[in-house]
Amino acid sequence: MEILSLSPAVKRAIWGGDRLRTVWGYETDLDRPAESWLLSCHPAGPSTVKNGVYAGKTLIEAIEAEGIGVLGTHNVDKPGFPILIKLIDAKDKLSVQVHPGDDYARRVENENGKTEAWLVLEAEPGAELVYGVNAKTDRRAFRRHIKNGTLETVLNRVPVKAGDVAFIPAGTLHAIGAGILIAEVQQSSNTTYRVYDYNRREPDGSLRPLHIDKALDVVDLTVPTRGFQPEGEPVPVGDAEKTLLASCPFFTMTNVSLEGTVDDVSDETSFVSLVVLEGEGELECGDEFLPLRKGDSVFIPAGKGDYTLTGNLRLLETRT
Helix, strand or coil, X not given: CCCEEEECEEEECCCECCHHHHCCCCCCCCCCEEEEEEECCCCCXXXXXXXXXXXXXXXXXXXXXHCHHHHCHHHCCCCCCCEEEEEEEXXXXXXXXXXXXXXXHHHHCCCCCCCEEEEEEEECCCCEEEEEECCCCCHHHHHHHHHHCCHHHHEEEEECCCCCEEEECCCCCEEECCCEEEEEEEECCCCCEEEECCCCECCCCCECCCCHHHHHHHCCCCCCCCCCCCCCCCEEECCEEEEEEEEECCEEXXXXXXXXXXXXXXXXXXXXXEEEEEEEEEEEECCEEEEEXXXXXXXXXXXXXXXXXXXXXXXXXXXX
């Protein structure tokens, strides 16, 4: 299978900004483009192949044509495509929400659970995330806060800056604050349980739905202790520096900063996703060449072998 260059599905949301169109160059007629789904086989927004024999096909169509082996041995026994990668532009704050784990999601929603990790790319002064609760509480008290409109008093708010990393296991209460642009790696799932949405209304005047009972089934109400630093230290590799941002049973997420040339490999265990966060360069693999620029998303099939990156680039590398 060729290395695939992907075009994202762009999604609108009431809280979205316009940087995905004006800065990142994704084509869309939507107002408030909030998310670009850069690597996606989810039916709610699949990525589309831009190059080669599968140009114009969705990523899932290309994978189905080639066979599940292109996903790697780590993924042959998993249901469906394992991950979804997005850019999220939050001009306004998102709803306070929680995602279920695999057991609950597969039983109730018929899809994967959702553990995710965020890399903060931009953050306005004073920007913050909601990350769990600020004091241990129980479900009865939590439901009472929702009903009484006092939920904000128990939310753990964390100031953030560019370069911060938030790892969000399923069950963690969370929300992206206003003025933040993030890259997100998550399990391939679109199940979100909204707990609180500031009584905002859609353009038609309707309140956005909440999912209180399901949220209470899955939410973890212990106080989180994990910090917002990358999981690993920078490691020099060729002319690059690699930093492990987050790892879990579902994915590893690595920042790659390159000035020059670096060699890497796509082995039999997993495909490789590369998202260009900054700069320009080139990917070479055998007789295949792909130019790279900010906003590009590349799928390298498992077992593709050695490849070389050249240029001045910052990339988000994800493996499963």
